[in-house]
Amino acid sequence: MTSVARKKSAKMSAVALVAVVVGLMLSAVPSASADSPLGDVLNEALPKMVKIYGAGGFQGMECYQSGSLISADGHILTVFSYVLDTDEILVTLDDGRKFSAELLGADPRLELAVLKIDGENLPHFDLTAAPELDAGSRILALSNTYGVAAGSEPVSVQHGVVAVRTTLAARRGAFSSPYKGPVYVLDTTTNNQGAAGGALIRRSDGQLAAMLGKELRSESNNTWLNYAVPVAEMIDSIDAIREGRFSPSPTESESQPVRPMQLSRLGIALVPDVLPRTPPYVDQIRRGSVAAELGLRPDDLIVLIGDRLIQSCSALNEELAARELEDPIQIGIMRGDELIEMTLEYNEP
Amino acid sequence: MNLKYSGDPAGVALHFILYTKHKNLRKETLDMFDSKKCRTMNISLNATGSLVAVVAVLLVVFSGTTFAQESLEILEGRAMRAAVDRVSPSVVQVETVGGKDRVGKIRLGEGPTTGLVVESDGYILSSAFNFVGNPQQVFVRFSDGARHPAKIVATDFSRMMTLLKVDVDQPLEMFESAEASEIRIGQWAIAVGRVFEIERPNMAVGIVSAVNRIWGKAIQTDAAVSPNNYGGPLIDIRGRVLGLLVPLSPKSDETVAGFEWYDSGIGFAIPIKQVMQVVPRLKEGDDLVPGTLGVGLKGKNPAIGESLITAVAPKGPADTAGIKKDDRIVEIDGRPVITGADVRYGVAGHYVGDKITVVVLRDEKRETFEVTLGKRPEKAAVPGRGMPIQMPKPDEDEQEEESPE
Numbered sequence: 001m002t003s004v005a006r007k008k009s010a011k012m013s014a015v016a017l018v019a020v021v022v023g024l025m026l027s028a029v030p031s032a033s034a035d036s037p038l039g040d041v042l043n044e045a046l047p048k049m050v051k052i053y054g055a056g057g058f059q060g061m062e063c064y065q066s067g068s069l070i071s072a073d074g075h076i077l078t079v080f081s082y083v084l085d086t087d088e089i090l091v092t093l094d095d096g097r098k099f100s101a102e103l104l105g106a107d108p109r110l111e112l113a114v115l116k117i118d119g120e121n122l123p124h125f126d127l128t129a130a131p132e133l134d135a136g137s138r139i140l141a142l143s144n145t146y147g148v149a150a151g152s153e154p155v156s157v158q159h160g161v162v163a164v165r166t167t168l169a170a171r172r173g174a175f176s177s178p179y180k181g182p183v184y185v186l187d188t189t190t191n192n193q194g195a196a197g198g199a200l201i202r203r204s205d206g207q208l209a210a211m212l213g214k215e216l217r218s219e220s221n222n223t224w225l226n227y228a229v230p231v232a233e234m235i236d237s238i239d240a241i242r243e244g245r246f247s248p249s250p251t252e253s254e255s256q257p258v259r260p261m262q263l264s265r266l267g268i269a270l271v272p273d274v275l276p277r278t279p280p281y282v283d284q285i286r287r288g289s290v291a292a293e294l295g296l297r298p299d300d301l302i303v304l305i306g307d308r309l310i311q312s313c314s315a316l317n318e319e320l321a322a323r324e325l326e327d328p329i330q331i332g333i334m335r336g337d338e339l340i341e342m343t344l345e346y347n348e349p
Numbered sequence: 350m351n352l353k354y355s356g357d358p359a360g361v362a363l364h365f366i367l368y369t370k371h372k373n374l375r376k377e378t379l380d381m382f383d384s385k386k387c388r389t390m391n392i393s394l395n396a397t398g399s400l401v402a403v404v405a406v407l408l409v410v411f412s413g414t415t416f417a418q419e420s421l422e423i424l425e426g427r428a429m430r431a432a433v434d435r436v437s438p439s440v441v442q443v444e445t446v447g448g449k450d451r452v453g454k455i456r457l458g459e460g461p462t463t464g465l466v467v468e469s470d471g472y473i474l475s476s477a478f479n480f481v482g483n484p485q486q487v488f489v490r491f492s493d494g495a496r497h498p499a500k501i502v503a504t505d506f507s508r509m510m511t512l513l514k515v516d517v518d519q520p521l522e523m524f525e526s527a528e529a530s531e532i533r534i535g536q537w538a539i540a541v542g543r544v545f546e547i548e549r550p551n552m553a554v555g556i557v558s559a560v561n562r563i564w565g566k567a568i569q570t571d572a573a574v575s576p577n578n579y580g581g582p583l584i585d586i587r588g589r590v591l592g593l594l595v596p597l598s599p600k601s602d603e604t605v606a607g608f609e610w611y612d613s614g615i616g617f618a619i620p621i622k623q624v625m626q627v628v629p630r631l632k633e634g635d636d637l638v639p640g641t642l643g644v645g646l647k648g649k650n651p652a653i654g655e656s657l658i659t660a661v662a663p664k665g666p667a668d669t670a671g672i673k674k675d676d677r678i679v680e681i682d683g684r685p686v687i688t689g690a691d692v693r694y695g696v697a698g699h700y701v702g703d704k705i706t707v708v709v710l711r712d713e714k715r716e717t718f719e720v721t722l723g724k725r726p727e728k729a730a731v732p733g734r735g736m737p738i739q740m741p742k743p744d745e746d747e748q749e750e751e752s753p754e
Contacts, residue, residue, distance in 0.1 A: 165546075221462070279485040307494075339498045
């Protein structure tokens with residue numbers, strides 16, 4: 001390459017660089033709004049929140065909850081609860097304007113409801129832009145928690161991160177909630193009285209990501225769970241309710257086995273179940289039974305059925321009752337320090 | 350402006366800062382792109398390259414400031430996830446079978462809970478709270494779901510930690526510790542557990558609220574600490590372990606004490622240095638019990654009470670060592686002592702059988718004693734094997750109110 005050619009290419013690249021910089025500068029202007037300072041995010045998000053007042057107000061049942069506007073003409077997303085069980089649902093916007101709301105419909109499985117107020121050009125969240133969050137995503141929770149926003153003022157704001165994304169039904173008996181699907185668990189105490197129906201928004205851009213659920217106690221460790229249901233889980237139901245074509249999905253009744261599995265059929269008798277959490281030790285093994293053939297012994301501790309950890313006699317009986325007698329079961333036992341796994345198969349005598 | 354930090358100078362620089370500094374992040378980030386520094390850079394370049402340099406500097410300055418003001422939160426979130434990923438292999442799930450369903454007024458859950466690998470040959474440390482129901486069987490599960498039967502080796506009833514042992518075929522991955530001297534109030538602190546999902550830890554973000562809490566035994570954090578992460582690590586933004594999360598209370602030594610503060614913004618972690626010092630002792634298989642001097646001090650409130658000894662438990666540790674009533678404690682293990690609280694600081698970190706050096710003022714003369722700490726007298730059978738804090742008053746006629754030590 002000659003020196004002239006080299007110079008030319010250097011000039012060309014400089015011009016190209018200037019073009020790139022100008023392009024970047026220009027592109028940076030609109031993108032700044034997609035990643036805004038906290039104050040801007042809240043100024044935009046808070047007017048999209050509403051306070052909902054309805055039934056309740058006695059025996060510790062508060063008569064209020066939270067909701068978010070999801071359309072310019074007044075659709076509101078909130079939780080389905082006793083608060084809505086009245087003819088007079090009152091909605092207060094962040095500027096104090098009051099509306100009487102109509103319950104358009106509800107999905108009991110998701111515990112969500114859609115309300116409608118008469119309005120136009122209302123600020124609202126765009127459900128189609130809902131982001132997926134992950135553990136560590138920084139979030140803001142907007143709700144009328146404990147009814148603190150008692151007058152004509154905006155709801156309360158809390159900040160935190162997504163602790164983990166999990167599924168409420170992941171562990172049997174862990175949570176007694178009609179909703180069993182995916183949730184964002186939060187590291188902030190967001191789910192208090194009145195907060196249900198509030199918005200979980202992404203801190204960087206204020207997009208609605210999920211709806212705060214009702215108060216829920218974890219059965220697994222007796223603590224209150226702070227969580228929100230992702231928009232992606234709710235959007236089909238919301239759309240169906242808005243379009244008047246929602247029909248509740250038939251409740252998923254857990255199919256009962258025709259002939260449930262019983263330990264006695266396998267030839268196993270446990271120790272008497274006298275404690276709330278009696279460890280499921282084998283007391284006796286019937287001679288000639290399936291269990292005897294496989295070498296199960298008294299004092300073996302049954303700890304696994306399939307992949308489920310069995311923590312008590314009652315848990316073992318519950319797990320077996322949900323299984324067909326004919327289906328082989330994987331069991332894990334502790335004998336001394338050893339975990340032994342085996343497959344039991346019932347033989348018709 | 351969501352710049353990828355690979356190949357982008359501003360992004361790389363910011364990412365670097367994020368991982369190396371936790372204080373004054375925003376200021377430091379902006380300093381990084383200070384125009385003065387950029388001008389200096391510019392001058393040093395020769396004329397031929399100056400156009401390209403100016404353009405490059407402009408690019409850095411422009412994208413840098415936009416980036417610094419507006420994307421910090423996204424970068425922080427990314428850094429926090431990276432920190433959790435880093436410690437994740439050492440964070441295990443702990444399961445129990447059987448055991449009591451309540452202790453006192455507290456209904457115990459069935460778990461699972463969390464533990465931290467403290468030795469690669471299968472030693473796992475967890476919170477004593479997780480075993481307060483005395484389960485018949487314990488399992489440890491790793492992130493791949495593999496379930497290993499675990500044995501309870503021993504429990505530290507002062508720092509409320511329980512050591513477990515599992516048999517492993519391959520060495521377990523160890524975490525990196527933060528230097529004790531580097532732990533600063535206000536720095537990021539992330540509480541990590543593994544209770545919701547086996548493959549993925551759960552995290553709670555906060556800051557270090559205080560150090561040397563609970564008589565020097567704990568770091569305090571405002572991150573949400575609860576049964577969702579008791580037994581897991583408190584880590585810094587680089588994924589280094591600051592401490593082991595346990596419920597604690599300044600007012601009680603019971604294993605369940607401090608549970609009432611779960612998710613309150615008051616959480617505790619035993620500093621990792623103390624944790625690693627205790628592990629070899631727990632491996633010997635004997636429970637560690639908080640030691641006591643066996644003296645009563647003047648004043649009921651140790652914070653303002655004096656270090657004047659108003660009672661000595663007969664045949665107790667202090668008595669055996671030769672310390673007498675009316676002695677004034679002025680030094681423990683080389684540290685000056687003025688109040689009853691100072692005495693507690695000097696003693697609380699030690700266990701039964703530990704020797705401490707106590708200097709007292711007797712008839713205005715300093716006398717030095719070596720005291721072998723003893724056990725606190727049992728008040729009554731306490732649920733959860735917690736140790737009662739109350740001391741019998743050896744001298745019932747004593748008019749002064751006392752705080753036991």
